[in-house]
Amino acid sequence: MAEKQHLYLVDGSAYIFRAYHRLPPLTNPEGTPVGAVYGYTTMLWKLAQDLDDADGPTHLAVVLDKSSHSFRNDIYPEYKANRPDPPEDLVPQFPLIRDATRAFSLPMVEEPDVEADDMIASYAYAAQDAGWDVTIVSSDKDLMQLVGEKDGAKIDMLDTMKDARIYIEEVQEKFGVAPELVGDVLALMGDSVDNIPGIYGIGPKTASKLIGENGSLAAALDAAPDMKKSKLKERLLEGREMAELSRELVELKSDCPLPIAIEDMKLDGIPPEPLADFLETHGFNSLLKRLEAGTGSPGRTTNLNPEKADTKGDEGTPDGNIQPLPEWPDVDRSAYTTVQTEDALKEWIARARDLRVVAVDTETSSLDAIAADLVGVSLALGPNDACYIPLRHGGSDMFDEKPEQVDFATAIALLKPLLEDDSVLRIGQNIKYDINVLARHGIAMGPVDDTMIMSFDLDAGRSQEGIGGGHGMDELAERHLGHTTMKFKDVCGTGKKAIPFGEVPLGKATEYAAEDADVTWRLHAHLARRMPDEGATRIYQRVDRPLIPVVAKMEREGIKVDRAELSRLSETFAETIGRLEKEIHKDAGEEFTIGSPKQLGEVLFDKLGYKGGKKGKSGQNSTDQSVLERLSGEGHAIADKVLEYRQLSKLKSTYTDALQEAINERTGRVHTSYSLVGAQTGRLSSTDPNLQNIPIRTEIGRQIRKAFVPESGNVLLAADYSQIELRLAAHMADVPELKEAFEQGEDIHSRTAKEMYGEVDRDTRAAAKTINFAILYGISRWGLAGRLGIEPDEAQEKIDTYFQRFPGIQSYIHSTLESVRAKGYSETLFGRKTWFPRINSKNQAERQGSERAAINAPIQGTSADIIKRAMARMLHALEAEGLNDVRMLLQVHDELVFELPEDDVEKASPVIERVMAEAAQPAVTLDVPLGIEIGTGPSWDDAH
DNA sequence: CGGATCACG
DNA sequence: GACGTACGTGATCCGA
Structure with missing residues (x-):
């Protein structure tokens, strides 16, 4: 006897909505939310495992909704009209559902203009007609109409979340009628989710009673005129048309053409390779382990069907984060142009001005924008439509002859109008760098977009990486375009063998430089498309984007430091350090490297036998x-000396020595780089050097601040927000006592003390x-x-008292956490998101x-948003x-911190104060004033 | 290159 | 039942 065929039809679209709401918001290693995808994957896994069960699938297909429009919209435009947009962190998971299905090498049915339910009905009946059993994997009540038996072939349903079979009895129990009458009940009761009107005032109970008693919708409606006078009678008479319309809407279309024959849905083993790839990509490690161990692996993994194995994913999009953009060809470095003549350059510039969007990247001699020399420029106008314009290549000993290139000054003069044109958008990856490089050549760039910042405003916190924060171009290209870029070190080498970019042969230089522009152009198209949907536009356009030229200008300004003063300090520190070193060695009875925590620990805790305290990760005594302060308190003089030694070494190496090195030869000033x-x-954040951690808390450290000085005739002015974070906490958590204290200009900590301790x-x-x-x-x-x-x-007890006195704080904390757990991100008053992928981690x-x-x-x-807004407005307000x-x-x-002529202080101070104090407005009106403290003086220290 | 330490808000 | 305790940064040094 031939084995009974059993077709499983998975209602994929409905499933992910349910999975989304039931499962925690997981994210994959790239930070893409995948909670629903995970649920879907485990569901497929379970189904495939049932392959050998008596009642398990012999055939299986996934049915998905193709488009939001269906023939029902033509019958009734309101159909599904009040359905809210899917949650933001579910949207990126839709395409991943397809990836998951492909990973299992399962057939997928997606037809336009009909809904998944219609395709399921069509397939279910087709299979039933062929004598097969059918199981619909769904719990959608609309589909319950299909349940039943015909000529010994059954159609039932499986709710995998409840692990429940739904057959005739279950439907009967739920609707009070047989499955074939479910459509009639639905037509009467309506469905608010799908916006099916039904009859107003008739709910599930009344609907099922009416259909049960009359035997059909038509009979129920016909019976209405003979009913005794009642509200129900009126409603039935008035609602007749709506009910008939609703009946049409809930009717499943069961005669759809079948794109895949049911015989081709045979489930005969899941090829493990594509599945393993998928599980690994999304960090579904427990499933991956099970697959690799061969235990509980889904289905029979022996039959590696090469045809099916090839159905995995779209090429070039290993990530599934985005739909492939079919109009984009793969990156092809051989398609790039090296621009070596004036005419060719003019042609590129003309095309760029015509298109009004151009990706720009500069190549230079150094990573320091202020010190770097411009070596070449690359432009991109579209995928693979990119060029490199070498400007200062060759000329070293290695190259006797310079390659042909456009004269530097001529090229700058030609590029300037393009780069300054207000009607052209320039795109860059970290374009602040290029702005500063080009500023040295008299080019003041007009409007720009920055793919690095767009990525940050979309995905801050999603990546776990350290350097570049996950927003570096190489990472972005990999993540969003599935493309591996040429690395700088492959072009220039590393370490001692590294060569300047200007000595890279033009062919290779073009491949590298033009690729950067090409990739930037593509990333921009991708990220720009995501921004409005994912709520990043506001923070980007209103806060971060306007800041780019402002911060660029601050970096170019730099600040003057008194080299002689720093040098004097270095010497003084060195003397004391030398003296302390001798004394410490004497106290220890041996010479050792005091700067080594390991050696110091051995001396203190092993040799001298002092009592240790905490230990670090390495098991080493801290x-x-x-x-050291505790040891000092216990009377061990050596601890004091080590503390002082530490402090001075830190100050000397990190500040007095390093800052001298950081002075730019050309400008005589120190130029930090802000990220x-x-x-x-x-x-x-501030790097090279970090000017956001200059000492201030100790007297000896403050001497370093004294070395930050204005040019003669000028002063430094420091303006700071007083207690801004506490003010914001008072506002955001809505704490009346604290808000009042800030309004009255009270000392906030005293007020807190009063509230908590009474005195x-x-x-x-x-x-x-x-x-x-x-x-x-x-x-x-x-x-x-x-x-x-x-x-x-x-x-x-203190915490309890605090929460008792300020209940707003406790509820703020509670609601913030609830929201982050549910959405995966936190939000500022200005809409900046920070993602917390580990908020629901099992690791406590x-x-x-x-x-x-x-x-x-x-x-x-x-x-941060507020001070950024102040910065963006500041120069304008001053001007x-x-x-x-x-x-x-x-x-x-x-x-x-500002530098300004002494004579301007009186006029500038109120402007600076006003811009800072009003920086939240008009976007946000705070319940507390923002207090500003301003000081001026002949050094940064004196300005405080 | 990671850990330990310490400078800042 | 154990976990391991304040948020956000960057620079320097040591030692594998």
Whole structure:
């Protein structure tokens, strides 16, 4: 006897919505949300496992909705009209469902103009007619109409989430009628989700009763005129048309043409290779392990059908994050042009001005934009439509003859109008760099887009990588385009063998440089398309994008440091360090490297036998500040000396020595580089050198600040937001007492002390201050106990008191976490998102770490948004008052540093104060004022 | 190149 | 039942 065929039809589209709402918002290693995809994958896995079961599938297909439009919209335009857009973090998962299905090498049915339900009905009946059993994997009530038996062939349903079979009895129980009458019940009761009208006032109970009693919808409607007078009678009479329309809408179209024959849906083993690739890509490691171990592997994995194995994914899009863009050919480096003549350059420029969008990339001699020399420029106007314009290639000893290239000054003169044209959009990856390089040649770039910042505004926090924050071009190309770029070191080499870009032969230089522009152009098209859908447009357009030229200008300005002063400090420090070193060695009874925590630990804890404290990851005794301070308190003089030694070594190597090195030869000033994508919260970060961590907390450290000075006739002005994060916390958590304190200009920590302890003195104020900050950072009783030097129990009491006095804070923390857990990201008042992929981690430490960061991110991030808005407006506001000589030099998170003529201070101060104080408006109106403190002086230290 | 340490908000 | 405790950065040094 031939085996009974059994076709499983998986209602894929409906499934992912349910999976989305039931499962935690997981993300894959790339940060794409995949919670629903994971649910879908496990479901397919389970089904495939049932292959050998008596009631399991012999044939299987996935049916998906192709488009949102169907013939039902033509009958009734309102159909599904009130359906909300799918959640933001579900949208990117739709294409992944297809990838998952391909990974299992399963046939997929997607037809336009009909719904998945119609295709399921058509296939179910076709299979039933052939004598097969059919199982519909869904719990959609519309599909329950199909359940039943004909000539010994059954159609049933399987709800995999509840692991429940739905057959005639279950349908009867749910609707009170037989499956074939379900459509009639649905037509009467309507469906708010699909916006099927039904009859107003008739719900499931009444509908099933009416159909049950009358035997059909038509009979029920016909019976209405003879009913005794009642509300129900009126409704039936009035609603007749709506009910008939609804009946048409819920009717499944069961005669659709079948694109794949049911016989071709045979399930005879899942080829393991494509599935393994997919599981690995998305970090579904437990399934991957099971697959690799061969235990519980889905279906029979023996039959590697080469034809099916080839059906995996679209080429070039291993990620599935995006739909492949079919109009884009693969990156082809041989398609690029080297522009070596004026005529060719003019032609590229003319085309760029015509298209109004051009990706630009500069090649230079150094990573430091202010110090770098321009070596060449690349442009891209479309995929593979890119060129490299060498400008200063050759000329070293290695090249006796320079390659043919357009004269430098001529090329700049030709490029300038294109790059300055306000009606042309320039696209760059970290375009601040190119702005600064080109500024040296008198080019002031007009409007720009930056793919690095677009990526940041879309995906901050999603990538776990460190350097570049996951927004570097190579990573983006890999992630979004599935393309591996040429690496700089492949072109120029590394280490001692590295050659300057200007000495790279033109062929290779063109491949590398033009590819960067090409890839940037493609990334821009991709990211720009995502931004409005994913809610990144606002923060990008209103905050980050306007900041690009402003920060570029600050970097070009630089700040003057007094080299002689730093040098004097270095010498003084060196003397003291030398003296301390001798004394420490004497105390220790041996010479050792004090700067080595390992050796220091051995001396202190092994040789001298002092009591150790905490240990680090490596199991090594910590010798950090807190430990040394404890030892010092226990009367060990060597600890004091090491502390001082540490402090001075730090100051000397990181500041007094390094800052001298950082002075630019040409400008005589120090130019930091700000990263707009460095901090997950939206803060800037500062590197090479970091000017956001110049000492201020100790007297000896402040001497370094004294070396930051203005040009003669000028002063430095420092303006900082006072307690901005606490003010924002008061606003965002809506704490009346704190808001009032800020309105009255009270000392906020004293006010907190008063609320908590009833009295204000030095101790209670200090404790209140600690608690205030603890709140901003996400508190734990142990953390607070450590800081306050009390027991965890006591710390918990403090926290309870705090929450009691300020219940808004507690509910803010609660609702923030709820929201981050559900959505996967936090949001600032200005709509900046920070993603927390580990917020639902099973690892407690990891999860709690994410929770603390998630509590802090909206506050720190909003503060960052506000100062960024102030910066973006500042120069304009100053210019409007005729203050053209005021230069904005530095940003230190809540502080801006300016250099300006002494005579301008009086006029500039109120402008600066106003711009900073009003920076949130008009987008956001805060319940608390933003306090600004301004100081001026002959050094940065004096300006405080 | 990672860990430890310490400079800043 | 154990986990391991404040958020965000960058630079320097040591030592594998």
